[in-house]
Amino acid sequence: MPSVMLRRSDSGGLLFYVAKKDLEETVISVERDNEQEWGGKVELADGSTWFIDPISPPPVFPTTLRFKRA
Amino acid sequence: MAVMTREETEALIQEVLEVYPESAKKDRAKHLMINDQSVTQSKKCITSNRKSLPGVMTIRGCAYAGSKGVVWGPIKDMVHISHGPVGCGQYSRAGRRNYYVGMTGVNTFGTINFTSDFQEKDIVFGGDKKLSKLIDEIETLFPLNKGITIQSECPVGLIGDDIEAVAKEKSKEIGKTVVPVRCEGFRGVSQSLGHHIANDSVRDWVLPKRDDTEFDSTPYDVSILGDYNIGGDAWSSRTLLEEMGLRVVAQWSGDGTLSEMELTPKVKLNLLHCYRSMNYISRHMEEKYGIPWVEYNFFGPTKIAESLRKIASYFDDRIKENAERVIEKYDSQNKAIIEKYRPRLQGKRVMLYVGGLRPRHVVGAYEDLGMEVVGAGYEFGHNDDYDRTIKELGNTTLIYDDLTGYEFEEFVKKIKPDLIGSGVKEKYIFQKMGVPFRQMHSWDYSGPYHGYDGFAIFARDMDMTLNNPCWKHIHAPWKRTAEAKEKLVANA
Ligand code: SF4
Numbered sequence: 328m329p330s331v332m333l334r335r336s337d338s339g340g341l342l343f344y345v346a347k348k349d350l351e352e353t354v355i356s357v358e359r360d361n362e363q364e365w366g367g368k369v370e371l372a373d374g375s376t377w378f379i380d381p382i383s384p385p386p387v388f389p390t391t392l393r394f395k396r397a
Numbered sequence: 398m399a400v401m402t403r404e405e406t407e408a409l410i411q412e413v414l415e416v417y418p419e420s421a422k423k424d425r426a427k428h429l430m431i432n433d434q435s436v437t438q439s440k441k442c443i444t445s446n447r448k449s450l451p452g453v454m455t456i457r458g459c460a461y462a463g464s465k466g467v468v469w470g471p472i473k474d475m476v477h478i479s480h481g482p483v484g485c486g487q488y489s490r491a492g493r494r495n496y497y498v499g500m501t502g503v504n505t506f507g508t509i510n511f512t513s514d515f516q517e518k519d520i521v522f523g524g525d526k527k528l529s530k531l532i533d534e535i536e537t538l539f540p541l542n543k544g545i546t547i548q549s550e551c552p553v554g555l556i557g558d559d560i561e562a563v564a565k566e567k568s569k570e571i572g573k574t575v576v577p578v579r580c581e582g583f584r585g586v587s588q589s590l591g592h593h594i595a596n597d598s599v600r601d602w603v604l605p606k607r608d609d610t611e612f613d614s615t616p617y618d619v620s621i622l623g624d625y626n627i628g629g630d631a632w633s634s635r636t637l638l639e640e641m642g643l644r645v646v647a648q649w650s651g652d653g654t655l656s657e658m659e660l661t662p663k664v665k666l667n668l669l670h671c672y673r674s675m676n677y678i679s680r681h682m683e684e685k686y687g688i689p690w691v692e693y694n695f696f697g698p699t700k701i702a703e704s705l706r707k708i709a710s711y712f713d714d715r716i717k718e719n720a721e722r723v724i725e726k727y728d729s730q731n732k733a734i735i736e737k738y739r740p741r742l743q744g745k746r747v748m749l750y751v752g753g754l755r756p757r758h759v760v761g762a763y764e765d766l767g768m769e770v771v772g773a774g775y776e777f778g779h780n781d782d783y784d785r786t787i788k789e790l791g792n793t794t795l796i797y798d799d800l801t802g803y804e805f806e807e808f809v810k811k812i813k814p815d816l817i818g819s820g821v822k823e824k825y826i827f828q829k830m831g832v833p834f835r836q837m838h839s840w841d842y843s844g845p846y847h848g849y850d851g852f853a854i855f856a857r858d859m860d861m862t863l864n865n866p867c868w869k870h871i872h873a874p875w876k877r878t879a880e881a882k883e884k885l886v887a888n889a
Contacts, residue, residue: 332680346593346677349446349779373438389684 331377334389341388343371360385368397401771401812403793406431410795413807424450428798432790439783445798446779448586454802456750456822457776459582461485463591465548467674468599469578471495471625471650472658473505474543476535479512480528480560481550485582486510492821494839496629497652504541511535520556525563532567532575543655544574546598554581574655576602587777587799589673589753596677599658604682607659617643617712618664622679622690623671623754626651628844633851634670634695640726641705641719643712649675662686666711668693670847673753673782695847696755696855697762698731727849735765738856741864743767745815748808750800750823751837753778757786759818759837762846762855771814774800806830816863831871833862 332344333354341354352375358367359381366381378397386392401409410429414422427444436442449455458466461479466489469477479486491508499505513531515524532545545567547560560577568575578598580591619638624631631651638645646664647657661667662682667690669679679690691711693704702724709720745768749756756773763770773790774797775782786796795808802823809817809832817827818837827834835841835858843858845851 332684334680334683344680349440349781351781351784389680391684 328393328395330391331394332389332391333386343369343377369394401793401795403431406793406795409808409811413804413811416803421450421452425453425801425804428800429804430796432787432792432794432796434787434790434792436787437784438780439787440780443783443796443798445775445783446586446589446777447799449799450801455799456802456805456820457586457799458588458591459551460580460584460588460591460594461548461550461582462489463588463593463674464578464580464595464598465489465591466493467588467625468592468595468650469546469548469576471497471507472546472653472655473497473499473507474541474654474656475546475574476506476509476511476539476542476544477546477548478528478531478535479510479550480524480547481513481515481552483512483514485550486512486548492839493625494627494842494844495651496626496632502539506539506542515550515552520552523556523558524553525558525560528558528560528563529567532563532571536571542573544576546576546578548578549581551582554579554583574603574606589777589779592674593677596675596681599678600681603655603658604662604678604685608662612660612663614663614665615644616665617716618646619643619666619668619708620647620649620657620661620664621645622649622667622669623673623675624648624651624847625671626845627838628840628842628846630695630845630847630851633845633848636850637695637701637705637723637848638668638708640723641709642716643708649678662688664688666691666708668708670695671754672785673778676781694758694761695851696759697765697852698727698735698849699765700758700761701849701852730849731765731852734853734856738860739767741860742856744769745863746771746812747816747818748772748812748814749817749837750774750776750797750805750819752776753782755818755837757782757789759846760789762852763859765852766856766859768816768859770794771812772797772808774798776800776820802826816859829871831868833865833868835859835862 329345334342336342343354344351352371352373354369355372356370364381364383365385366379369377376397377394379394414425430443487510490510497505497507501508513527519527564575564577576598580594584590631648635645647661667679667688669690669692672692682688694700705720709717747763747768747770753775756775760770772795817832817834820838821836824834824836840846846855
């Protein structure tokens with residue numbers, strides 16, 4: 328369960344950064360992303376998918392969250 | 398030699414790796430790649446930040462070097478104790494040329510080596526008592542120090558000393574910041590982890606200190622992160638930012654102070670030059686204090702102009718206009734430099750092998766002078782560095798990670814660059830081979846290279862090295878090739 332730092336990139340997209348793995352990728356889709364909650368399955372530009380139990384209310388970025396590999 | 402094709406480069410890699418045993422060959426092959434700008438992710442074609450292969454000559458340093466030498470060392474008003482045997486600190490003392498203003502030994506301590514000089518008995522009985530005595534001595538001899546950091550060397554971690562306890566106790570006693578840094582050399586695969594550990598210690602022991610204090614801020618407060626003021630780099634960068642109307646609150650860490658570090662969370666924007674060594678703390682400040690950060694590049698007029706505009710885009714129109722004015726102001730100066738040196742450097746080919754930033758950052762400056770980078774690589778870069786590098790370099794450029802001494806020599810023999818930029822350990826090998834060389838870690842006793850004023854020095858230095866008449870005389874007369882002899886006769 329790596330901790331992942333999520334931040335907005337210059338272009339407004341979400342960046343998914345795992346320090347331990349030198350992974351810095353753009354998030355392409357989030358399963359649940361609405362007013363009430365944020366989370367579920369998260370897909371990155373490199374094709375990998377990660378999972379986090381949906382958080383409600385949605386977190387404010389940048390923030391650090393723990394993800395599981397999906 | 399003309400530009401190599403993909404196939405030729407591929408063949409070159411195979412040829413060089415041929416001498417290794419099977420498993421070593423397989424391992425090293427992963428660290429070499431041929432640039433392809435269509436690749437968006439470096440990890441598909443290059444492996445980085447892995448343990449060096451035993452038995453080969455790596456050029457890397459250790460975590461202690463990353464923390465004491467790079468991140469913490471330049472903070473000038475603190476005393477940085479090299480805790481452990483004397484050698485680690487003494488052999489690296491003042492080698493990095495982080496310039497600063499101050500009276501060394503009175504209110505600044507940058508070039509002095511402080512060490513606990515471990516002896517056998519300290520290893521056997523532990524060095525905590527000695528450390529606490531050492532801190533008392535520092536307080537007596539150098540009362541104007543603003544704080545102390547304890548930079549652990551390998552043995553301290555091996556014997557399990559509790560430097561955190563000493564730090565806490567002493568900090569209370571002397572009423573100053575005392576930071577224990579667990580940067581024992583054996584941690585991680587290179588100095589890179591030392592940067593991270595140092596960043597974390599700043600985060601835990603320094604940044605929160607002034608969370609509750611008032612600060613007269615302006616909307617134009619920025620900090621310079623990851624500029625170590627080598628030969629005055631941070632100064633020549635700072636003047637440009639100030640001309641733009643920004644207020645530089647802190648310099649990390651070249652010519653920096655403890656108080657600047659503590660005040661950094663009050664700025665509006667963090668400007669990050671060396672991404673590798675300070676991205677961690679930038680990310681932390683963004684998350685905790687909501688301060689955005691932006692990477693910039695102050696090597697060469699093209700990149701400087703790009704960066705100034707990028708930085709200005711975070712501020713109002715006044716700053717944006719000022720940025721244009723600054724670019725305009727130095728335009729004629731730059732044109733004159735390029736006009737003077739470009740004809741002398743045009744088309745020359747450069748191979749770079751430096752730490753974690755410059756292989757991609759200086760490419761623009763060389764291109765401004767009409768030169769071409771034909772090989773580049775990092776000692777301790779990570780994937781995110783290579784991601785950023787691919788875009789900067791031309792297709793089919795050779796990229797190497799944690800290059801070994803042998804491979805470096807072989808590549809140079811085959812690629813025959815006109816100039817090599819690398820570290821001091823490589824310098825004399827290549828000079829003896831008769832290849833012009835610049836030491837690109839501490840600018841070969843020159844600098845600054847950042848900013849517009851730095852570019853003038855950069856261009857002069859490259860010309861001075863490349864077109865130096867000495868290279869003709871490096872080879873013994875009886876070893877001269879027929880071609881060289883002809884040339885000599887022709888010149889005579
Ligand atoms: S590896 Fe250990 S012993 Fe060697 S310089 Fe680094 S801290 Fe000192």
